[in-house]
Amino acid sequence: MDLKIQSFEEYQSKYKQSVEKPEEFWGDIAESFFWRKKWDKVLDYNFQEPNINWFVGGKLNITENALDRHLPERGNKLALIWEPNDPKERFIRWTYRELYEKVNQFANALKAQGIGKGDRVAIYMPMIPELTVAVLACARIGAVHSVVFAGFSAHALADRINDAQCKMVITADGLNRGAKQIPLKRVVNEAAEHCDCIEKIIVYDRLGWAPQMKEGRDVWWHDAIEGMSKECEAEVMDSEDMLFILYTSGSTGKPKGVVHTCGGYMVYTSYSFQNVFQVGESDVYWCTADVGWITGHSYIVYGPLISGATTMMFEGVPTYPDAGRFWQVCDKHGVNQFYTAPTAIRSLMSFGEDHVLSYSLDSLKVLGSVGEPINEEAWRWYHIHVGKERCPVVDTWWQTETGGIMISGLGAHSPQKPAHAGYPLPGIQPVLLNQEGEEIQENEVEGYLAVKYPWPSMLRTTYGDHERCRVTYFSHYDGYYFTGDGAKRDENGMYRIIGRVDDVINVSGHRFGTAEIENAINMNDHVVESAVVGYPHPVKGQGIYAYVICETLPETEEQEDILRAEIVETVVEEIGKIAKPEKIQFVPGLPKTRSGKIMRRILRKVAEGEPDKLGDTSTLLDPTVVETIVATAL
Numbered sequence: 282m283d284l285k286i287q288s289f290e291e292y293q294s295k296y297k298q299s300v301e302k303p304e305e306f307w308g309d310i311a312e313s314f315f316w317r318k319k320w321d322k323v324l325d326y327n328f329q330e331p332n333i334n335w336f337v338g339g340k341l342n343i344t345e346n347a348l349d350r351h352l353p354e355r356g357n358k359l360a361l362i363w364e365p366n367d368p369k370e371r372f373i374r375w376t377y378r379e380l381y382e383k384v385n386q387f388a389n390a391l392k393a394q395g396i397g398k399g400d401r402v403a404i405y406m407p408m409i410p411e412l413t414v415a416v417l418a419c420a421r422i423g424a425v426h427s428v429v430f431a432g433f434s435a436h437a438l439a440d441r442i443n444d445a446q447c448k449m450v451i452t453a454d455g456l457n458r459g460a461k462q463i464p465l466k467r468v469v470n471e472a473a474e475h476c477d478c479i480e481k482i483i484v485y486d487r488l489g490w491a492p493q494m495k496e497g498r499d500v501w502w503h504d505a506i507e508g509m510s511k512e513c514e515a516e517v518m519d520s521e522d523m524l525f526i527l528y529t530s531g532s533t534g535k536p537k538g539v540v541h542t543c544g545g546y547m548v549y550t551s552y553s554f555q556n557v558f559q560v561g562e563s564d565v566y567w568c569t570a571d572v573g574w575i576t577g578h579s580y581i582v583y584g585p586l587i588s589g590a591t592t593m594m595f596e597g598v599p600t601y602p603d604a605g606r607f608w609q610v611c612d613k614h615g616v617n618q619f620y621t622a623p624t625a626i627r628s629l630m631s632f633g634e635d636h637v638l639s640y641s642l643d644s645l646k647v648l649g650s651v652g653e654p655i656n657e658e659a660w661r662w663y664h665i666h667v668g669k670e671r672c673p674v675v676d677t678w679w680q681t682e683t684g685g686i687m688i689s690g691l692g693a694h695s696p697q698k699p700a701h702a703g704y705p706l707p708g709i710q711p712v713l714l715n716q717e718g719e720e721i722q723e724n725e726v727e728g729y730l731a732v733k734y735p736w737p738s739m740l741r742t743t744y745g746d747h748e749r750c751r752v753t754y755f756s757h758y759d760g761y762y763f764t765g766d767g768a769k770r771d772e773n774g775m776y777r778i779i780g781r782v783d784d785v786i787n788v789s790g791h792r793f794g795t796a797e798i799e800n801a802i803n804m805n806d807h808v809v810e811s812a813v814v815g816y817p818h819p820v821k822g823q824g825i826y827a828y829v830i831c832e833t834l835p836e837t838e839e840q841e842d843i844l845r846a847e848i849v850e851t852v853v854e855e856i857g858k859i860a861k862p863e864k865i866q867f868v869p870g871l872p873k874t875r876s877g878k879i880m881r882r883i884l885r886k887v888a889e890g891e892p893d894k895l896g897d898t899s900t901l902l903d904p905t906v907v908e909t910i911v912a913t914a915l
């Protein structure tokens with residue numbers, strides 16, 4: 282059960298073994314999980330179709346690994362701590378036995394509402410413990426969960442529900458986020474008008490509101506669980522049965538449903554969790570992400586619980602009621618491992634050190650970072666003021682598609698270098714490719730980051746469109762999984778992630794495709810065409826800069842402001858507040874080549890404030906457009 286590597290030397294030897302004999306390596310690790318039936322073959326794959334199968338023929342239920350098998354020795358150990366948005370509200374602590382009972386009870390409720398193996402269930406919930414219960418209850422009965430971050434709009438939610446043909450939505454009346462309250466059920470009602478597939482909606486009563494409930498379709502959570510047994514036989518799943526779908530953005534317009542399966546995801550999330558965070562038996566581990574993203578799936582819910590750890594969930598935001606909230610929570614619950622995003626660190630840095638210096642933070646042992654490159658200044662602030670220079674910072678590089686952490690330090694057992702994710706985890710074989718798609722062997726180089734051998738938690742397909750999965754990830758470079766990131770490797774072989782090399786913008790650690798935002802902007806009646814690029818933003822990492830052509834160019838500043846507000850509103854309706862463009866520049870035309878392709882390189886340079894570095898513009902259809910764009914840049 283304890284899969285932790287204890288030193289850098291051990292890491293090096295394990296890494297070597299994992300590359301030389303990968304099947305033996307993963308087979309040994311998989312032995313420490315509970316399988317209803319052992320696998321016949323560890324791995325069967327090709328990257329061409331792609332067709333990837335781990336622990337072939339194995340049978341299991343991931344919740345028996347996350348719950349049942351802990352009961353004999355850890356039944357009374359805390360599985361989950363929940364800290365509410367409002368520090369004055371009482372927190373919740375559930376033991377493994379309590380969580381087990383709640384999951385089983387809700388699993389029975391799902392069955393009673395007509396959900397069975399293979400059915401898709403959308404989960405659109407606040408960061409409350411019932412979200413974890415809902416996720417695990419789906420897994421218990423073999424239903425496929427599709428968690429949608431509760432900041433997405435009704436349109437975005439409806440698209441995701443329809444794409445996966447979800448039969449059910451699990452939601453709440455509303456949620457708390459800082460000083461705000463957001464009416465979730467109202468959003469779900471609006472989405473449901475466009476989704477014929479929805480048969481049932483279960484609603485958790487978080488705020489005591491009285492949302493509109495539709496007779497025959499909508500059921501309160503408390504009514505659904507009433508009288509349900511706290512024992513529910515786990516559905517026996519094949520290793521390669523679908524566990525969940527999670528939508529993420531890519532270079533093209535429509536978000537895609539990344540599919541993860543049961544066996545490999547279980548093995549890898551637990552193995553990586555134990556090794557990266559080095560969590561001890563009595564430790565309290567806290568990841569501040571939302572379960573709506575992959576980080577929450579793998580490192581709030583599955584990884585920690587499968588490993589028998591105590592995981593904390595936080596309903597609130599870093600700055601409410603003040604910028605000391607994270608540190609107050611660390612002291613309050615004696616947090617030992619703390620995992621957050623660079624954007625949160627940069628935002629807290631801007632409030633000064635006083636907030637963090639008012640707390641002891643004595644319990645902290647390991648600090649983690651995820652979601653985007655962490656700049657050196659933020660790394661040092663985190664290391665010095667939060668970690669008091671005694672806690673290693675693990676900078677964890679991975680993606681929705683990778684399912685688990687790929688490149689990272691392992692607690693205190695790896696060399697530290699600011700802004701460097703470091704070395705690959707055992708079993709992970711990253712490579713840097715040049716323009717021609719050839720592997721660059723030496724160090725002190727830069728290239729496209731790809732992976733040349735499968736790992737257990739990698740995506741298997743994109744829901745309903747396998748060809749899209751092949752084209753997006755496996756067709757750029759034959760025989761490799763392509764990440765979409767660029768990276769450097771230093772003289773010691775440590776990796777530093779530079780950022781996306783495709784049309785994906787990373788705003789506060791959230792991924793958006795430029796085309797996705799452009800489509801949303803173009804929905805506004807005044808807009809003829811738009812082009813979106815990312816630009817460096819001091820807190821968000823990247824901000825969204827939109828160039829917009831309107832039917833009639835606004836003449837006054839006032840008109841411009843009104844139009845901007847309308848366009849922002851359209852984006853909020855189409856996607857959600859998280860995708861708001863930071864800057865909107867009205868332009869008479871866009872820099873296009875003769876074949877009609879927008880030259881984003883030019884727009885990026887203007888947005889970055891470097892109009893003197895535009896490069897060659899002679900191939901443009903109308904080079905004078907660029908002069909106007911530069912002259913009116915924001």
Ligand code: PRX
Binds near residue numbers: 575650
């Ligand atoms: O560009 C990389 C960046 O986030 C992308 C993946 O986004 P998403 O699927 O939303 O998952 C985020 C959480 C795992 C990557 O392609 N990214 C993630 N972690 C890091 C990072 N960039 C640099 N350093 C990281 N530690």
